[in-house]
Amino acid sequence: MLDFETSVAQVKARLDAGDSIVLLDVRESWxxxxxxxxxTLNIPMGDLPARANNDLDPDGEIVVLCHHGARSLNVTAWLRNQGFERTQSMAGGIEQWSREIDPTVPRY
Incomplete structure (x- = not known):
């Protein structure tokens, strides 16, 4: 079983390697x-229960992100309970991504 969390560096390395992962952003539109x-695939956290089975592959690998990593941990736990076993949360969220990977991504 995958760890519940993965680091921004691990996500970047996997994207650069061309790995087949879905980056699921569960933040609000604004x-x-x-x-x-x-x-990224953008599905606000509140919309996920209605959209998960239509928009996500239960056998696919999913990395969930949010602002700081709290919502994505909750969504990861929920998705795993729904049968999306290959789901992880990106630790630190887009804030950590901006700090470590891409400083052009605005921080808020």
């Missing part, structure tokens, strides 16, 4: 308009 990572 947050995504403020700061985002190209290529």
């Amino acid at each position: 947050e995504i308009e403020t700061a985002s990572i190209a290529g």
